[in-house]
Amino acid sequence: MKILHIGPSEVSVLSTRGGAVQRRIVGLARIQADEGHDVTVLSPSAHEEPMAGTHDDWRRVDVPLRTERPLRDYEFLMKSRRALAEQSFDVLHAHGVPDAHRWLGGLAATSVQTVDFYRYRLTNRRLGHRYYTKSLNRYASIMPVSDFCRSGLSAYYPELTTRLDVVPNGVDPTQFVSNTAAADAARVALGLPGDRRLVVYLGRVCHQKGSDLLGPLAERLGTSHPDVTVVAAGPPEQFSARTGARSTLMDDLVAAGVVVTGAVHEDHLSGLLGAADVVVLPTRADEMFGMAALEALSCGTPVVASDLGGIPEAVGSAGVVFPVGDVHAFHSSVAEVMDGLASGDDWAEKARAHALGFTWAEVTRMTHAVYSVALGSS
Known part of the structure; x- marks a missing residue:
């Protein structure tokens, strides 16, 4: 054909x-x-x-x-x-x-x-x-x-x-897979601390994607989970933005304690998602599926995402959804998953099994x- x-x-x-x-x-x-x-x-x-x-x-x-x-x-x-x-x-x-x-x-x-x-x-x-x-x-x-x-x-x-x-x-399950060496390499390449747990957002840094909620999340986790770093990984507004471009929102996130990496090279995507303890998608509007969620799940990483559009179909039971734009519920959901992981909850097998259906x-x-x-x- x-x-x-x-x-x-x-x-x-x-x-x-x-x-x-x-x-x-x-x-x-x-x-x-x-x-x-x-x-x-x-x-x-x-x-x-x-x-x-x-x-x-x-x-x-x-x-x-x-x-x-x-x-x-x-x-x-x-x-x-x-x-x-x-x-x-x-x-x-x-x-x-x-x-x-x-x-x-x-x-x-x-x-x-x-x-x-x-x-x-x-x-x-x-x-x-x-x-x-x-x-x-x-x-x-x-x-x-x-x-x-x-x-x-x-x-x-x-x-x-x-x-x-x-x-x-x-999702490509051979590319997006848990790999300690790749996770360590991504931390180094993106300037992320090697001794802290990570909550990672991957995507365009803009209001539509709910990136503005990462600042309040970082501030609340700074009190409830001081060993956690929130990361915003992606370009400002559009994927076609030039490398290194910044936005006012990015500056606001940095002021709130979020580590902003800018666009992530393909070579480090899987490593970054695997290095994360939790991947978040706080989208506010126009999310018909949520590919980043699926790629995170393929790496064995649980997802906390807005209960919006097609995201629940992408996440299934391998993650947690919260009401759109609700900062309190966002923090509570992330904290719950982080605490569960620290107590031995095994999200990895459930996450990987769900992703293999896609x-x-x-x-x-x-x-x-x-x-x-x-x-x-x-």
């Missing part, structure tokens, strides 16, 4: 500063290529000239982009179509790019779209909402990443007639089931 993947225009698919969408594309491409499929991935590039590279037997086509969003999104689609004009595919798999079928659908026998956010630019206006309803209805299947996402998508686009198939995000191999199997139905109806 010939498969074409395309994601957003912000950052390269293989960027060390990417997010869940980029990780999903790479996770699927690797498994699909291992299974013998011909896989091409379109990736935005900062290079002046387009490059093509092969990674684990899947092919990446870099598309040079020079504009800023929103024009960048259309530049990416236009140049992608031009770069692949002489090629054809069985499946176009778009990831958060509702316009991909309009521009690239003619290159493939069928097209599907993975959705982890569905309020696109101008959808709050009648014409914009109608435009995106028509765009999404062009796909043979839409794949929301959680049951929560499916329900929200259906409610937001009541005239959506395209088939909906829930396919969650996944391997990229399993997600690929579910994805290919959708491809089969889409091809059969095309």
